[in-house]
Amino acid sequence: MFYDWYAARMPKYEPVTLGMKFAVRIGDLEDSDGLHITCWKCGHDAVIPAAVLKWRFDANDRILQLEHRLPCGKCRNRDLNHWQTVRPIADTTRG
Numbered sequence: 001m002f003y004d005w006y007a008a009r010m011p012k013y014e015p016v017t018l019g020m021k022f023a024v025r026i027g028d029l030e031d032s033d034g035l036h037i038t039c040w041k042c043g044h045d046a047v048i049p050a051a052v053l054k055w056r057f058d059a060n061d062r063i064l065q066l067e068h069r070l071p072c073g074k075c076r077n078r079d080l081n082h083w084q085t086v087r088p089i090a091d092t093t094r095g
Contacts, residue, residue: 012046013086026050027059029085035063038082039072046073047086 004077013034018024029035029050038045046071057066063083 007072012089014089015084016087018085022062022064023076024063026053026057026061026063029053030053030087034086034088036084037070037072037087039075039077040074040080040082041077042075043073044074 013036016033018028024026024072025062031050031054033050035050035053036045036047053066057069063085067081067083068078070081
């Protein structure tokens with residue numbers, strides 16, 4: 001019940017391409033962007049806000065290099081997780 005309430009208030013995201021996957025750096029992310037990560041082992045997925053990544057890592061760190069430094073929050077797997085950069089979808093219902 002709480003999860004449904006919380007999920008309804010989470011921003012909706014859409015994938016965004018910032019360049020070649022191996023070349024994207026933390027500093028390339030806008031503050032509203034996020035990193036959507038899906039664990040290949042258990043299927044858990046999460047969005048890490050860019051602000052958290054910028055606080056925790058250096059702006060020159062490549063996102064691809066973070067794969068082994070960002071374990072799955074559910075099963076702690078660090079290998080072969082799928083990630084993509086995402087951006088919040090603008091809310092067109094507000095006037």
